[in-house]
Amino acid sequence: MQRVCFTMNLQPDxxxxxxxxxxxxxxxxxxxxxxxxxxxxxxFLRPDDGLVVGYLETDDFDRARELMANTAVNEKWQSRMAQYFDTGTDPDTAMTVLDDYFHLA
Known part of the structure; x- marks a missing residue:
């Protein structure tokens, strides 16, 4: 199981x-x-500056992202969410994936 953590940035307002x-x-x-x-x-959200941190588990993150990107509902949702992010683009493409380097099981 692949553990994935990513960040995105909201417009503070x-x-x-x-x-x-x-x-x-x-x-x-x-x-x-x-x-x-x-x-x-x-x-997760850091409310003082709009930092969003996401966490998920999946068998294959690249494949999960690809499959999700090909759904009509995701296209509609991401289009709706884009207005909230500092990039003004599809939030799925604005993710910064973090390196996983330590895990205490």
């Missing part, structure tokens, strides 16, 4: 809107994440 959008994640989006291999997926 859009944090509340972004959090509100995640209060009701579409059921079809949740199902797409599950069926494309995103397991134990969590998002």
């Amino acid at each position: 859009r944090i509340d809107d972004y959090l509100a959008a995640h209060q009701d994640v579409w059921p079809e989006m949740l199902e797409a994440l599950r069926t494309t291999g995103w397991q134990n997926y969590s998002l």
Whole structure:
């Protein structure tokens, strides 16, 4: 199982809107994440500057991202979420994946 951690940056003035959008994640989006291999997926926020940290487990992250990118619901969701990020682009392409170098099991 591959463990993946990534960061993204929100526009600080859009944090509340972004959090509100995640209060009701579409059921079809949740199902797409599950069926494309995103397991134990969590998002964390540093509210003072909008740093988002994501964590997930998957068998193959590159494959999970590819499968997810090919779903209609992901395209719709990412288009909606892009307005909250400092890049103004698809958040999936704005991820900075961190190196996994230590794990206490």
